Amino acid sequence: MSVPGPARGAFVDRLTAAVAAHGPLCVGIDPHPGLLARWGHEDDAAGVERFGREAVAALAGHVALVKPQVALFEVHGSGGVRALERVLADARDAGLLTVADAKRGDIGSTMTAYARAWLADTSPLAADAVTLSPYLGVGSLVPAIDLAAETGRGVLVLARTSNPEAPAVQSAQSWTPLSDPASPGMREVAQGVVDACAAANRARGVGVAGVVVGATAGTTGRAHGLDLAGLGAPVLVPGLGAQGATPDDLARAFGDGSGPVVPSSSREVLSVGPDPEALRDACRALNGSLRALALPAGPIGA
Numbered sequence: 001m002s003v004p005g006p007a008r009g010a011f012v013d014r015l016t017a018a019v020a021a022h023g024p025l026c027v028g029i030d031p032h033p034g035l036l037a038r039w040g041h042e043d044d045a046a047g048v049e050r051f052g053r054e055a056v057a058a059l060a061g062h063v064a065l066v067k068p069q070v071a072l073f074e075v076h077g078s079g080g081v082r083a084l085e086r087v088l089a090d091a092r093d094a095g096l097l098t099v100a101d102a103k104r105g106d107i108g109s110t111m112t113a114y115a116r117a118w119l120a121d122t123s124p125l126a127a128d129a130v131t132l133s134p135y136l137g138v139g140s141l142v143p144a145i146d147l148a149a150e151t152g153r154g155v156l157v158l159a160r161t162s163n164p165e166a167p168a169v170q171s172a173q174s175w176t177p178l179s180d181p182a183s184p185g186m187r188e189v190a191q192g193v194v195d196a197c198a199a200a201n202r203a204r205g206v207g208v209a210g211v212v213v214g215a216t217a218g219t220t221g222r223a224h225g226l227d228l229a230g231l232g233a234p235v236l237v238p239g240l241g242a243q244g245a246t247p248d249d250l251a252r253a254f255g256d257g258s259g260p261v262v263p264s265s266s267r268e269v270l271s272v273g274p275d276p277e278a279l280r281d282a283c284r285a286l287n288g289s290l291r292a293l294a295l296p297a298g299p300i301g302a
């Protein structure tokens, strides 16, 4: 098993190249009990390892990136974490970009430890990017943003998530003078997150801080009401398929913002497995539909 070496180039550039080569689809590796049974695996550490490694073997060279869901490995304790390390190592060895969907967020000093776990060259859990929760303030995420910039990795900060409970927090109006000193004022919390990430990217001259905007987070309007034009970094868009969003929803919402826009699907794609050819066919078809939308393919505004 390899350990992560120094990452080459900025994550946003490597992702832009991978999307150009393979299409924008991100496949979530979510080893739910039902999917494990379908793939002929037990719901235990060995089962999630086989599931994840088989998914990576089938998808390497055929999609731009995969997104292992960390909790579905952690639920099996140390064996599950070890399984996740092996899945990440396989993906790295196969040239497949990885997003660890860990949704971490903490005060600055302990955020440093989360950053080291998911973004340091020396960590066996290092991925190309990690999802982060900004509930403690985007400023608390700076240790991760800085380490990602240093190691050629990225962070993807939750802005407008796909779950129905999200608007109670994310659509609230807040005074965000520090998120964008150029234009202080009232704005939605979700827009404040985007603006703070855009400012972090401008300050570092590279699109290291991308955002997560759920595909289902409203079905009309530009980026579901968010202005992503100045972000200069990737936009991860989960919720395609099992949660009800279609490629057409994405065209309406993400046509003119920053990119690369990477729609993500877990259960819908994985449920066609375990046959590798069937998995690849499903990804090819989805990537074909997504490519036809001509979603933003690179950063704007950094």
Ligand SMILES: O=C(O)c1cc(=O)[nH]c(=O)n1[C@@H]1O[C@H](COP(=O)(O)O)[C@@H](O)[C@H]1O
Binding pocket: 028, 030, 069, 101, 103, 131, 160, 161, 162, 163, 212, 213, 214, 238, 239, 240, 241, 242, 243, 264, 265, 266, 267, 268
């Ligand atoms: O950060 C995420 O990945 C995420 C953000 C979000 O807003 N909505 C969302 O569904 N996700 C994750 O994306 C995956 C969606 O899975 P499917 O609904 O099976 O495609 C799950 O692992 C979720 O935890």
